Amino acid sequence: MMNRKQVRLSRLSLGLLAALAAAPSFAQQTSAGLGGVVTDGTGAPVSNAQVTILHAPSGTTSNATTDASGRYSARGLRVGGPYTVTIVKNGQT
Structure with missing residues (x-):
């Protein structure tokens, strides 16, 4: 049979485990995504x-190519904006 101290430690361990397991669900978003149809x-x-996506404040760019349906998607972008999206096909913007 367990004594009071063991019961208290078991409950504390279970509570700590539950708190640690839930922590990743409360993490902040660290990247953004952008997509569309051309x-x-x-x-x-x-x-x-x-498709070139420029994050104006930092100057970083991300590139994508449209598929047969004209769709593009870019992930892992910096959070926030503004963004400038430039589309080029056969030298035309």
Whole structure:
């Protein structure tokens, strides 16, 4: 049979374990993502366009390429903005 001290230590251990297991769910977001669809003047998707995302405050850039549906996605961006998005296809912006 367990004495009071052992019971108290067991409860303390369980409480500490529960608190540590929940900690990652409260972590702050440390990166951002951006995505979209590139279309031409008629609304048709633009494939294989180069997308450059510039984080204005830091000057860092991220690059993506549109897929066959004109979609692009960039992850791991710096949190906050503003961002400048530039799209180039066949030398045209």
